Amino acid sequence: MVSIIIPTFNEKINVIKIVDRIKTAIDNIYDYEIIFVDDSSDNTIEYLEKLKNMYKNIKYSHRTGERGLATAVVSGIDMSRGDIIVVMDSDLQHPPELLPEMIKNIEEYDIVIPSRHLTGGDEDGLNIFRKIISHTASAIGKLFLKKLRNISDPTGGFFAFKKKILDGIVLSPVGWKILMEILVRGKYSKVKEIPYKFEKRDYGNSKMSFIEQINYLKHIFRLVKDSVDDRRIFVFAIVGCLGVIVNMIFYNIFVFCGFNISISGTFSAVIAMIGNFILNRNITWKDKKTEKFFAEAFKFLTISSCGIIINIIILSSLHYKLKVNYNVANLIGICGAVLWNYNLNRLWTWKNNLRSF
Structure with missing residues (x-):
């Protein structure tokens, strides 16, 4: 009927x-x-x-x-x-x-x-x-x-x-x-x-x-x-924002301590990267994580390391070649790295369980 x-x-x-x-x-x-x-x-x-x-x-x-x-x-x-x-x-x-x-x-x-x-x-x-x-x-x-x-x-x-x-x-x-x-x-x-x-x-x-x-x-x-799937991308964005704050704080600390721009950007990105992995694994993809902590960490850190390189390339190019303010240059570099990190982790780190957005 x-x-x-x-x-x-x-x-x-x-x-x-x-x-x-x-x-x-x-x-x-x-x-x-x-x-x-x-x-x-x-x-x-x-x-x-x-x-x-x-x-x-x-x-x-x-x-x-x-x-x-x-x-x-x-x-x-x-x-x-x-x-x-x-x-x-x-x-x-x-x-x-x-x-x-x-x-x-x-x-x-x-x-x-x-x-x-x-x-x-x-x-x-x-x-x-x-x-x-x-x-x-x-x-x-x-x-x-x-x-x-x-x-x-x-x-x-x-x-x-x-x-x-x-x-x-x-x-x-x-x-x-x-x-x-x-x-x-x-x-x-x-x-x-x-x-x-x-x-x-x-x-x-x-x-x-x-x-x-x-x-x-x-x-x-x-x-x-x-909706877990629709909510996840927003949680990822929040974690990313927290990572940006951590990154910028440590970046300015290192610059204030006398490190050059590239080294400061590298150290601050590594600290933010580790924090982001812990938060993303336990919050963003909590329902998707496996018992293979180190395998997930390896994938995440490998992808994020490439993200750091992307960040540094963008930051250095903007600051040294285009004379963009070092904070603005770093922020743009972070945005590029975040896009890379999200999509590659979606396609690799949690590929077997994560549905695409």
């Missing part, structure tokens, strides 16, 4: 239209139910009650004191009987005529996402302001969350998935972007995107607001915090 979940908020005219279009699209093809989760403050509930009495495969839940598309979808999932879940908005900007193609593809894939950004799709239903917000949100999500990076439209509200990908998963979304929550937390292997045209709204108003944009950022933060 297919469970079609439709959150509603003051969409009394649209609920009738969307039911008619869904019936036209998949009646006599699939066994399905339509679940409305309603947060309306108008009389939409009266229309939903009429639809429920007219059709046996329609049900609804009216929530009071709670709003939000994402939590409405979670509530709809809890009410669903189907092994395939479809999520769509009630404003008819998501065309129900695409349902047969989505459901057909879900037989082979775990998640099917209609995308506005593939060839053949478009987002003409959005004004320029909404387009900017949409593209910015997508870019931010992809920057911070690995599982979104290969998805062209990860913040859309129109998608289908096999219900089993959420077995044992607790969803805790904030705001509206439930697809992002499922992509990050779900247990799946195959995703299919298909193009679609985001239609213009005929009735009702957009629910986008400044508060929802703040909620989106909160949602990103929560997902990063709960």
